[in-house]
Amino acid sequence: MRIMISADMEGATGVTWTDDVRPGTEPWQRFRRVFTGDVNAGVAGLCAGGATEVLVNEAHSSQRNLLLEELDPRAAMLTGRHKPLSMMQGIDSGVDGVVFLGYHAGAGVEGVLAHTYLENSITGVWLDGVHASEGRLNAALAAEHGVPVLVVTGDDRTCVDANDYAPGARTVAVKECVSRYAAICLPPTRTAQLIQSACAEAMVSAGRGEGTVQSHRIEVEFDATHLAHAAAVVPTVSLVDVRRVGFDAVSMTEAMKAFKVVTAIAAGAVEGIYG
Numbered sequence: 001m002r003i004m005i006s007a008d009m010e011g012a013t014g015v016t017w018t019d020d021v022r023p024g025t026e027p028w029q030r031f032r033r034v035f036t037g038d039v040n041a042g043v044a045g046l047c048a049g050g051a052t053e054v055l056v057n058e059a060h061s062s063q064r065n066l067l068l069e070e071l072d073p074r075a076a077m078l079t080g081r082h083k084p085l086s087m088m089q090g091i092d093s094g095v096d097g098v099v100f101l102g103y104h105a106g107a108g109v110e111g112v113l114a115h116t117y118l119e120n121s122i123t124g125v126w127l128d129g130v131h132a133s134e135g136r137l138n139a140a141l142a143a144e145h146g147v148p149v150l151v152v153t154g155d156d157r158t159c160v161d162a163n164d165y166a167p168g169a170r171t172v173a174v175k176e177c178v179s180r181y182a183a184i185c186l187p188p189t190r191t192a193q194l195i196q197s198a199c200a201e202a203m204v205s206a207g208r209g210e211g212t213v214q215s216h217r218i219e220v221e222f223d224a225t226h227l228a229h230a231a232a233v234v235p236t237v238s239l240v241d242v243r244r245v246g247f248d249a250v251s252m253t254e255a256m257k258a259f260k261v262v263t264a265i266a267a268g269a270v271e272g273i274y275g
């Protein structure tokens with residue numbers, strides 16, 4: 001049984017603030033260790049439940065956050081940027097389940113450090129008409145490969161979201177959202193136990209099924225009109241409203257590639273003071 005962990009950082013134990021997840025800062029150096037602890041708890045649980053191999057795919061920012069030297073030796077880590085499937089690189093490698101660890105709520109809703117891909121600028125994303133977090137997008141990609149989402153960890157809002165897009169998954173709330181930058185946090189010793197037992201229990205749901213490839217539509221809303229104009233130059237992408245673009249794709253894999261281009265172009269079009 002090979003299991004993949006897609007590891008994002010905003011939903012890690014104790015993380016509540018921008019600098020906690022911004023590479024190079026002192027708080028980030030501190031939370032890299034805590035984040036690695038969450039991942040290790042996941043690896044321990046998965047292995048206790050019967051996993052024979054665990055691939056950890058770094059999914060946050062520069063994708064160089066976890067401490068390899070502190071990683072559970074039963075896991076291997078995919079680190080660094082420019083992976084075709086990004087947060088989900090490895091989902092097409094025959095894995096029997098995926099864990100979304102350290103995930104967070106989507107742009108435009110309540111949740112600690114809530115956003116979708118870009119920290120700012122994107123105010124909402126919709127997948128086939130449904131408001132979509134990174135978790136929902138990534139779950140659709142997992143479904144295309146027949147891979148079940150086993151566990152989702154993050155704040156309580158992340159868990160509510162996951163119950164909707166992956167009802168079969170176990171959820172672990174490592175903190176309770178008070179505002180976008182405040183949460184009631186459980187200490188790492190507590191969250192490690194919760195993550196470990198959820199991952200161990202969830203292994204009963206592991207096992208790859210038939211993937212379902214189907215067409216999808218994604219719409220993205222920005223906080224400024226020029227970002228929509230900038231994104232609309234991408235082939236297949238068109239303006240659907242003054243701050244909103246949309247596109248159709250033949251599969252979730254293709255949809256995510258187009259989404260990645262849209263976010264990259266919009267990020268590059270952000271101007272200083274006027275956004």
Ligand SMILES: [Zn+2]
Nearest residue numbers: 008010117134
């Ligand atoms: Zn994220």
